[in-house]
């Protein structure tokens with residue numbers, strides 16, 4: 001089988017970096033795309049010289065288009081796209097949220113996922129492929145102070161299902177994962193700022209701990225691999241049981 005080319009956005013750190021490592025370990029050539037180019041270049045070099053670092057701001061249409069074009073031009077094709085790049089919410093009460101912040105969060109998650117997926121589907125025409133979008137438990141349930149982030153992640157679920165139905169005939173599968181709390185910089189900032197108490201949060205999670213980014217990457221690889229050949233339009237919770245747990249307890253935890 002031809003070597004698969006996978007493009008992972010937000011690959012300089014956290015979940016995206018774990019995915020890039022997992023996809024490379026599975027034999028893919030990986031294009032690591034991120035705003036933080038120096039870090040991305042170091043990450044790609046760590047994986048080896050058949051992998052590629054791409055400078056990209058997925059919230060900018062021209063940059064997202066160029067990201068897909070550069071991947072295809074340098075690595076020869078595109079089989080897998082993972083729309084992982086993301087930013088957290090301001091975590092301000094909704095009455096204090098400003099529209100510019102709200103718009104920026106939607107642009108990164110929704111515009112980024114839309115444009116990159118559209119361009120990837122063009123590149124996959126005639127051959128098929130897999131697209132994986134990164135949603136969140138915040139897109140499936142109501143969490144306070146996540147008006148923009150929750151709307152963006154719920155929108156990603158809707159977009160996933162729409163594109164899955166539209167592109168199934170072209171052999172392009174589109175799925176999403178909804179991680180719970182993962183041990184990355186994004187969540188560390190919330191602990192440091194005192195927005196979430198780690199001990200109380202871990203007691204709210206049935207498995208009793210945060211996810212390791214590598215555990216999210218395993219689910220991502222499954223959904224993009226031939227093992228998931230009959231899975232499309234699905235949203236897989238990878239949250240340690242967080243969304244299954246009916247007793248939400250103290251809502252301020254979330």
Ligand SMILES: NC(=O)c1ccc[n+]([C@@H]2O[C@H](COP(=O)([O-])OP(=O)(O)OC[C@H]3O[C@@H](n4cnc5c(N)ncnc54)[C@H](O)[C@@H]3O)[C@@H](O)[C@H]2O)c1
Pocket residue numbers: 009010011012013014015016033034035036056057058059084085086087088108134135136137178179180181182183184185186187
């Ligand atoms: N960490 C969690 O608990 C958690 C839970 C659910 C969902 N998620 C989602 O997983 C994804 C990755 O989160 P993470 O925790 O690894 O975050 P992270 O902050 O550790 O890493 C995110 C990466 O995305 C990059 N990025 C941000 N904006 C970008 C843009 N406009 N264009 C290109 N790259 C950009 C950053 O530079 C960074 O390298 C995000 O979509 C996030 O919303 C995270």
